[in-house]
Amino acid sequence: xxxxxxxxxxxxxxxxxxxxxxxxxxxxxxxxxxxxxxxxxxxxxxxxxxxxxxxxxxxxxxxxxxxxxxxxxxxxxxxxxxxxxxxxxxxxxxxxxxxxxxxxxxxxxxxxxxxxxxxxxxxxxxxxxxxxxxxxxxxxxxxxxxxxxxxxxxxxxxxxxxxxxxxxxxxxxxxxxxxxxxxxxxxxxxxxxxxxxxxxxxxxxxxxxxxxxxxxxxxxxxxxxxxxxxxxxxxxxxxxxxxxxxxxxxxxxx
Numbered sequence: 542x543x544x545x546x547x548x549x550x551x552x553x554x555x556x557x558x559x560x561x562x563x564x565x566x567x568x569x570x571x572x573x574x575x576x577x578x579x580x581x582x583x584x585x586x587x588x589x590x591x592x593x594x595x596x597x598x599x600x601x602x603x604x605x606x607x608x609x610x611x612x613x614x615x616x617x618x619x620x621x622x623x624x625x626x627x628x629x630x631x632x633x634x635x636x637x638x639x640x641x642x643x644x645x646x647x648x649x650x651x652x653x654x655x656x657x658x659x660x661x662x663x664x665x666x667x668x669x670x671x672x673x674x675x676x677x678x679x680x681x682x683x684x685x686x687x688x689x690x691x692x693x694x695x696x697x698x699x700x701x702x703x704x705x706x707x708x709x710x711x712x713x714x715x716x717x718x719x720x721x722x723x724x725x726x727x728x729x730x731x732x733x734x735x736x737x738x739x740x741x742x743x744x745x746x747x748x749x750x751x752x753x754x755x756x757x758x759x760x761x762x763x764x765x766x767x768x769x770x771x772x773x774x775x776x777x778x779x780x781x782x783x784x785x786x787x788x789x790x791x792x793x794x795x
Contacts, residue, residue: 549580552707561705563683565698568709574686577709578658586654586684590647592640593658602629602663604636606643613639616663631666640664644673648680655681660695661688674698 556564564585566574582589591607594615602616615636616629647655655677664670671694677683678701687698689710699706 547707547709549577549584552577553581553584556705556707559705562703563678563685563701563705565683565685565687565704565706566709567687567689567699567706569689572709574709575658577707578656578684578686581684582656586652586656586682589652589654589656589684590643590650591656591658592643592647594661594663596629604640606639608646609643611639611643615640627662629663631663633667636664636667636670640667640670641673644670644677648673648677650681653682655683657683657685659686659688660698662690662692662695665692665694678703 552564564581566577568574591605593605593607594602595605596602596616599618601614601618603612604615605612613635614632616631618628619630620628622628622630657674660674664674678698685698687695687706689695689708698704
């Protein structure tokens with residue numbers, strides 16, 4: 542079944558509207574993180590220095606500093622490790638001799654932006670590298686790919702208040718309708734739940750209708766008789782939210 546992937550232009554508009562400092566892309570293997578990063582760079586940070594990682598399956602992981610034209614191995618395949626994705630053993634010298642100095646140069650450089658592709662479980666093994674990444678985030682704006690994995694370092698990066706995180710495994714989460722209704726979405730106006738309806742906020746009408754079956758039961762009537770109005774109201778309300786959510790997604794006007 543085809544998986545919806547948001548367009549780079551849509552993500553770029555949403556990021557700029559958010560007012561956040563950094564743009565972080567995450568998702569599982571094959572979710573298109575690097576492809577999206579490359580599509581974002583020309584509009585966001587075309588001349589930014591880059592620190593890249595590339596894996597040779599079954600052999601090693603290499604880190605490349607594009608500004609210096611240098612590379613170093615940061616992980617080597619170890620068949621003794623349990624089967625799975627994490628079968629590379631960290632090589633500390635690669636981080637200390639290439640990664641950390643490259644991050645320091647990025648932080649001290651003239652470019653407003655820095656690009657990291659990608660930050661993963663190997664990086665979690667080197668405290669000096671983690672500290673250098675945090676210092677870079679404080680000094681520059683960062684466009685980065687963060688591997689979707691449960692490590693303290695990666696989790697903390699995605700939880701930063703100044704980071705706009707795009708999860709390519711869940712580009713249109715269920716909370717989209719709630720965000721639109723709450724007024725946090727910028728399209729189609731704000732404060733939807735507080736919109737006036739017959740002189741009363743929409744949310745107040747919905748809550749009042751929700752109480753009707755309870756009131757009927759308390760008075761000794763059949764609650765089903767009173768349930769019809771609330772069901773109709775909820776269906777109409779959700780239909781509008783779904784409509785606007787699909788319009789935002791299809792037209793890329795998030």
